[in-house]
Amino acid sequence: MFDIIGKRFWYFLISGVVILTGIIALFVFGLKPAVEFSSGSLLTVSFEQKVNTEEVRQALANLGYGGAIIQHTGEGDFLLRLPELSGDAKGNLEAGLTASLGKLEVKGFDSVSPMIAAETTRNAAIAVIVSAIGMLLYISWAFHRMPNPFRWGICAIASLVHDILVVAGVFAILGGIFGWQVDLMFVTGMLTVIGYSVNDTIVIFDRIRENLLKGSGVDFEVVVNYSLVETMSRTLITGVGTLFVLIALLLFVGAPIQNLVVVLLVGILTGTYSSIGTAASLLVVWERGERGRFIHPARA
C-alpha cells in the first residue's frame, strides 16, 4: 500500500518550492491586467487581406498606438488591446487601419473606464472571498460530527488557496515571457479551478470521515492514508477525464480561449496534486497535536 501521509513533508516541500517560485514570479513579473481590470479598449478585427502581426503592429504605431498589444487569434483575426478609445478615436483608428491594411470588419469592441475597472477587480475579489467563506462554513457544518469540524474546512480552503497560488504563479511566468494578460476568461478559469479543487478535496475528506466513524482506536494518520489510497483511483480517473475535455478544447478552439484552457489545465493538475498530497496531510499535521496525545499517550 502507498504511504502518502508518511511522506507528507516531501509533498509539502514540492508544493512549497512551486508556490515560492510562483510568488517570486508574481513579484518579479506581476500579473498583467487586461482591459477589464485596468481600463482601456479591446478591439477584435478581421482583415480581408492576409496580414501578419508585424504589419498590424507597424500600422498601429503609425497611427500613434505603439504600445498596443496584438494577438493573432485566427486567419485574419486580431485582438488589439489599446488605451481607452472614444467613439471618434475608434472611427479614426478603423479608417487608418483600412487605409494601410485593406478592408476590415470590427467583430467586437470593449471599452472599460478606470472606475469600472477598479470596481470589477474589487467585486470579483469579493465574490471569490465570500464564496470561499461560504464553502468553509458549509464544510465545517458537513463535518460537524468530527472532533474539530472547522479544521476540515480550513484545510480544504488551504488546498484551494494552494491551487490559486500555483495557477497565479504559472500565469505570472507566462505573462513575463509571452505577455499573457489576466482577463475575465482567466477569472472564469480560476472560478472553475476553485470549484474543482474543493470538490476533489471534499471527496477525500468524506472518505476519511466515513472510515473514522466506522472504526475506533485506529491511528488518525493510518485512517487518513488508507482513505487516500482508497479514493486514489477515483481522483486520478476524474482528473484524467476532465483533462480529455480540456485537451479537446485546446486543440479545436485554441487561441481565443487559451487563457481559460491553460488555467484549467494547470488548475486541474495542481488540484489533483493538492488533494492527494497536501490537503489531508495538513489535516494530519494539525490533528496530531491533540489526537496524538489522546491515542498514543506514550508518544506525546
Place this chain on the structure above:
Amino acid sequence: MVFIWFKADLSSVEPGGEASAIEGVVAVLSNRINPLGVTEPVIQKQGSDRILVELPGLTITDKEKESLSRVAILEFGEEAAPEEEARWENELGRWKPATAIIDGEEKVLSSRYFKGNTYVDRDNLGRILLIFEWDEEGSKLSEEITGRLINKPLGIFEGDEPLRGDDGHPIAPIVRSQIVTRGQIEGLTLSDSTRLSKQLNAGRLPVPLEIIYDQTVSPILGSDFVDMSIKAGLIGIVLVMLFMIIYYRLSGFIASLALIYYGVLLLAIFKIFGVTLTLAGIGGFILSVGMAIDANVLIFERMKEELWGGRSLGAAIDAGFKRAWSAIWDSNITTILAGVILFWLGSSIAASAPVKGFALTLIIGVAVSMFTAVMVTRTFIRPFVGTKLAQRTSLFAPYQRKENV
C-alpha cells in the same frame, strides 16, 4: 450585442432631485435611441446614478453611440485667435466655442437652447434645410453672438467633429444678419438632417453622461467561438465516454448513456429558460460535466470495492450508490453554494456577464448532473441484477489485480 453603461453626473442636481433627473435621462435616451431604428433596446436604471443600454445586433454606429451621451448634440463655434486655445481644429481653421455673457454668466451657444420642434425642409432650389427655433435664453445668446460675428463664420460641431455637408466639407456659414428666434442649417444630407432633427427633438439631457463601460460583440464572433467550443466539448466528452467504457466496461457504457441524457437535458433546459451559452458559460459547463462524471466514478469505485469484496451485483449496486451519496451530495452542494454566491455578487459587476454566465450554467449543470448521474445510472443498471450477465462481475468493474487481494 451592444452594452453601454452610462454614469450620470449628478453633482449639479439639487438634493432630492436625483431620481427624477435619472428618469429624465432614461426618457431622453429612449427618445434618442428609438429614431436609430434599433429593435428592442433595453434602457435600464441601475444603482443610483447608472443607466445600462443594451442593443441587440450591431445596429449603432460609433457616432450615434457618442451622441447618445451628449447634453447638447450640436455646439456652435467661432474662429479662435492664434493665442487662444482651440476646441476644434479642421481644414477651415481653429475654433473655440461661441459664447456670450447672459445674466452675468458665460454660456456656450448650443442645441440645448433649441425648442424641441426642429424639422427638415427644402428651399425653393430643393436644398435641404434643418429648421430650428431658439428658446428664450437661446434667443438672447444668439442675438448677442450673431451680432458680434456679422460677416464671420459660425462653425457647427457634433462632438469633436465638425458637422459636414453633402459635399463632405465642414458646415460653417458666414453670418449675414443677427439671428434671434429662428435659424436654419443648410447643406446637410437628407439622412443626416433627418437623424439630427429626431435627436434634437428628443429633448436635452438633464445632466451630463459619461460612458464608463462599452462592449460590442458581433453575433458572428460570439457564436463562432461558442460553436467551436461546443464541438470541442463534445469531442472531449466522447473521449471521456470511451475511457469510462474501457475502464468500467458495462457500467461505463451505462454511465455514458447517462451522460448523453445529461447533455440533452441540459441543452433543453438552457433552451427553455433562454440561457445563452457564452464562453464563460462553457467553463461552468465543463465543470458540471466533470462533476457528472465524478459522481459516476465515485459510485463505480464503490461498486468495484464491493464486487471485489465478493458481493453480488445487486448488493454492490445498492451499497455503491448508498455509500457514494454523501460524497456526491457534499461536493455538489458546496459547488452550488459557491455558484449561488458568485451569481448574487456577480450582479454588481459591470463587466460581469462572464461571471454570471459561469455561475448560472454551473448551478443548473450541477443540479441536473446530481439527478442524471445518480438516478439515471441506477435506473439503467438495476435491470441487469438477476440476469446471467450479473454473474460476470468483470463486466461491471475493472479486473481485480492479484496484489490487491
